Amino acid sequence: MIKEGDTVHLKGKKDSFFVIVKQNEEFSTHKGTIKFNDIIGKNYGDTVLTHKGEEFLILKPTLYELIMFGIKRHTQIIYPKDSAYITLKLGLTSGMKVLESGIGSGGLTIVMANALNPDGRIYAYEKEEKFLKTAMKNLQLAKLDHIVVPHLQDLSEPIEEKDFDAAFIDVREPWLYIENVKKVLKRGAPIGFLVPTTNQIVEVLKELKRLNFIDIEVEEILQRHYKPVPDRLRPEDRMVAHTGYLIFAKNG
Template identity: 45%
Template structure:
């Protein structure tokens, strides 16, 4: 069974704080609950207590929320996983992502497309491209992502199963998106404003069907069994999601 080793990533939890850290021989973690000399946990199982700390093996949600370096607004896991489903991703899927951003969603796409799938991701800002590249090199489990510095003119590949667009004006790319998709291929986007919903819907009027618009709300509850109740505050809005499927004219 897998043990904590030099170079492992761990999630360290202290009360309601979480940290994602890389274990390093000879080094230590220092937080509100005191120190954890890494040498004392190397060789032990994940899923242990250390003083008041809990130490777990990171999940992909931990990586997205705590690990990746953000230079852009990221797509949150609550949306990211719903997107993967709506795009019908599975092992072997071939996906085009336009707008890599910090690569948070790219990580989820990579996992969802599996070892036999492929993710082509375009990012036109060099700074974001470099940051996303580092994030993927650090955290991506699979070698199925082709990260491209450039815009849609830099990818002539076609026959994608799905295409996800995370740019300000997705409607400006609909012609390209249609041509890149297989018949019955799925388009998706995330946009923060209702004005963008209108514009995206207008962009989908030709050559797409089964259009859907929705938002996902995540409401978290406190965990005292005698006092079950939602947290006082919540994230009220991340973005609206729009999906459609390509129809052959």
């Protein structure tokens, strides 16, 4: 049963909206206004009408849908094809303490926070206040903001927390901060990076080697969708190809 504070996916014939249900409030669309009181108490899979009589199906959004279609973006996000893999490579589970630098719009943060829920924490470092505020609102939409401890700073400043179980860095020049992160990362703990160009990979690799990191890997993930038509199954004309290079290592 849907209750106040739940996030719902309102799916119409052509339009979709992702909203947090609030008692005695309304949500306005070009198809009409929906009263949240008409949603509270219903079950996912039920429908609700706008004041114009337009019908919307009430669905429980998946994390994928929230990230790809629901969250507000100020920056390019890390796509689920990468964020799910990053989460597995870092071995994230509840109870872990994770450092993230360059939170952006929070796409990766949502996936990592979901893996860390309920007892893990992400200490998120972001120097742009606008990005940090947007990311925290997006985390509220996913009901995962309680997992994240936001810091309005970059990693050039002293890092107060210690003994991190894992770290991920997504900034323009990550090699500048690896030494600072190494000091607060547990011995043997994994670290990951995302960079868009090969020359950035080289700089990161140089610094990882200099600082005696081990198990260094460089990877790229490509994803291809197919048209789900039985009589003419074929790849989609467009695909999410290069989004970034992934680098992983462990603190030696």
